[in-house]
Amino acid sequence: MDKFIPLSVPNFEGNERKYVDDAVEQGWVSTGGAYITKLETNLADYLGTPKVAACQSGTAALHLALIECGIMPGDMVIVPTLTFIAAVNPVHYQFAQPVFMDCDDSLCMDPVKLRRFCETECFLKEEQLIHKSSGKLVKAVIVVHVFGNLADMETIMEIAEQYHLKVIEDATEALGTYYTEGRYKGKFAGTIGDFGAYSFNGNKIITTGGGGAVTGRKEKEIQHIQYLSTQAKDDVHYYIHHEVGYNYRMTNVQAALGVAQMEELEEFIRRKNSNYRLYSELLETFNKGRMLTFRPGTRSNCWFYAVELDQVNRQEDLHRIISALQEKGIQSRAIWGLIHEQKPYQSALTFEIEKAVEYSRCVINLPCSTQITEDEICYVVEQLKEICVR
Numbered sequence: 001m002d003k004f005i006p007l008s009v010p011n012f013e014g015n016e017r018k019y020v021d022d023a024v025e026q027g028w029v030s031t032g033g034a035y036i037t038k039l040e041t042n043l044a045d046y047l048g049t050p051k052v053a054a055c056q057s058g059t060a061a062l063h064l065a066l067i068e069c070g071i072m073p074g075d076m077v078i079v080p081t082l083t084f085i086a087a088v089n090p091v092h093y094q095f096a097q098p099v100f101m102d103c104d105d106s107l108c109m110d111p112v113k114l115r116r117f118c119e120t121e122c123f124l125k126e127e128q129l130i131h132k133s134s135g136k137l138v139k140a141v142i143v144v145h146v147f148g149n150l151a152d153m154e155t156i157m158e159i160a161e162q163y164h165l166k167v168i169e170d171a172t173e174a175l176g177t178y179y180t181e182g183r184y185k186g187k188f189a190g191t192i193g194d195f196g197a198y199s200f201n202g203n204k205i206i207t208t209g210g211g212g213a214v215t216g217r218k219e220k221e222i223q224h225i226q227y228l229s230t231q232a233k234d235d236v237h238y239y240i241h242h243e244v245g246y247n248y249r250m251t252n253v254q255a256a257l258g259v260a261q262m263e264e265l266e267e268f269i270r271r272k273n274s275n276y277r278l279y280s281e282l283l284e285t286f287n288k289g290r291m292l293t294f295r296p297g298t299r300s301n302c303w304f305y306a307v308e309l310d311q312v313n314r315q316e317d318l319h320r321i322i323s324a325l326q327e328k329g330i331q332s333r334a335i336w337g338l339i340h341e342q343k344p345y346q347s348a349l350t351f352e353i354e355k356a357v358e359y360s361r362c363v364i365n366l367p368c369s370t371q372i373t374e375d376e377i378c379y380v381v382e383q384l385k386e387i388c389v390r
Contacts, residue, residue: 005380007331008203008304011370014264019256031230033252035259040213042262043198047188049215051222054250054258055229058172058199061212062142063090064225064248065195068216069140069166071096076131076349078117078141078165080109081340082356087144087170088339097136100340100350106295107306107335107359108151109143111159117351118163129163140166145174145189147365148205148272148303149294153192154183160193167193172212175205176269176301190215200254205268205301206261208254271370272302275377279305279366282381288388292363305368306335308359309388321364324387330380335363 023035036054043052055061071077073095079088081100091098101117104110122129122138129138141160143151153169160167171177171190175198178188190196195216200208216222227233232245250258280291289309294300309321318334325332338360340350366380 002329004329005331005367005372005376006369007333007365007367009369009371010202010207011264011268012260015260016257019260020253023252023256028252030251031249033255035252035255036250039208039250039255039258039262042259043213044215046262046265047191047196047215048186049191049196050217050219051215053214053222053226053229054255055212055214055225056248056250057210058170058197058201058212059086059090060229060246060248061172061197061199061214062087062168062170063093064214064228064246065168065197065216066090066094066096066140067228068221068225069168069194071139074136075140076134076136076138078114078138079339080142080144080146080356081338081350081353082107082336082359083144083146083170083339084336085339085342087142087172088345091142092344096139098339098345098348099131099138100345100348100353102351102353103146103356103359104152105355106149106151107146107292107363108149109141109156110355111152111155113352114141114156115159118159118165121351122163124163127164129165138163138165140168142168142170143193144170144172145177147292147306148174148177148189148301149292150174150177150179150189150298150300152295153179157192166195169193169196171196172199172201172204173303174301176265176299178299179297180299181297195221200258200261205272205303206258206265208250208258208261211250211254211258213250268370269301272368273300275368275370275372276302276305278374278377279381282378283307286381286385286388288385289362303368305366306363307366307384309362309364318361318364321384321387324390325380325383328383328387330383331367333365335360335365 174189200211229248232243
């Protein structure tokens, strides 16, 4: 096959050009305009939440959520180590301290270890969770729905309620994923905790080029986030500001893209699910690894497809496979380097990290664009099998 098969690229099959041209013709291209309001309304209607605040990125969404949670310098926030570093950096923006937690077999945060940390390393006093050895307040947990796979939110929310923790859902990879049964049946990723953060980066299920959004339980809190994201303007004519604000607002041109993309979201999810099933069928007899599954009782958006390669026991092996696929015109990637091992976080507190280490050495992501064809998927699997038997 001569053509290059990318890992994940945006899909502009709908009204993107029409709406962007309209925004440009109207002159509303910056941080104001009707498309921003329309995107926020469409997202809120889709997710079944009272209000959504569009913003500059998924990272900005997480930062704004942490501010609204009242995270202060010196506070502790429990975070996963197996995720993209953007899920953790906003904790540092608030001069707070991350506590790194292990994953379970879903690649999402392990609720068993989360509970054990709260039980054994902390104590409750006047409805505040206090870390025993440091005396610091543990105020929140950031839960990442990795690759569109819902974390065990039933258990995590029980723990959060017991220990008075705020829950921020990093749903940047999981727009459209929801529970189909259980306590949260019908609830979308990002709408269960106190706040949910979404990303519209170029490789996400929908894109605005860059951009993100925040949702939450209380409309007033999301209104305050909107206020903070636009430099906390109390009087737009006389430039009065009562709080420190941020230049975190989405532009109208980006929102125009987003409105068009939202019209296609369910079709994109249908294709993602169909392509995931085809990959799974083709790899069913693959004796060198397995497709990782999504949580039962959920409808996943199947954003990224992950293969656990069981013969890989050194990082060099994974790099060899990725390089060999690249030579065949197939773009793939390894899962992220663990964040607690990254230079900025090597002195941070960790708790019983085991499975994340193993998964970081053997998981590879395969091409998953919504435009990928059946022939291309068959070619990817054929080449992967051939490379893994060398």
